Amino acid sequence: MPLSHQDQLTVLRDILNNHQCDCCGTVAECEQMERLIKSLMANDGIQADMKSMLNDVYYYSQAGKYSPDLDQHISNHQEQLTQWVSDMDQFS
Template identity: 35%
Template sequence: MPLTTKDQMNVLYDLLSEHAEECCGSVSEYQQIQRLARSLLSKKAINNDDFLQILPQIYDYGRDGEISDNDSNYVTSNQAQLNEWMNSIQNTNY
């Protein structure tokens, strides 16, 4: 059963908040973030232009995190962006 846009947004929020809280993430989590961002970009179900503009940044976060040598430093250096993205997800209607 495919995930709805709401489900995808919730999973993306959960992954980002987990990274923000724990200051780390697994390769599979970074890959999932990439898949979710790519899928949400391809859908036309989100009407928030501001959020659509940050989805490529979220995708890049997942891609760069997947290949990062120091996961803890990588997440810590993106802490402000993680919080911004989580706020955007909460403020997006879908």
């Protein structure tokens, strides 16, 4: 059974929240965020301001996936992670 867009947003928010709280993550999480965002971006029901934020998160996840030090990448983006999690809470 496919995930609804609300479920996809919840999974994405959880991964971002874990990165923000734990200051660490995995390449697999970055890849999962990319897949979720691609699916969400194809959804006509997602608002334009949400798509803008999703685009930013997509680039964060891509950069993280290829970063030689993913934990440092996550640490360097703490402010954005906090903002994205907060923004996602407002969209829910």
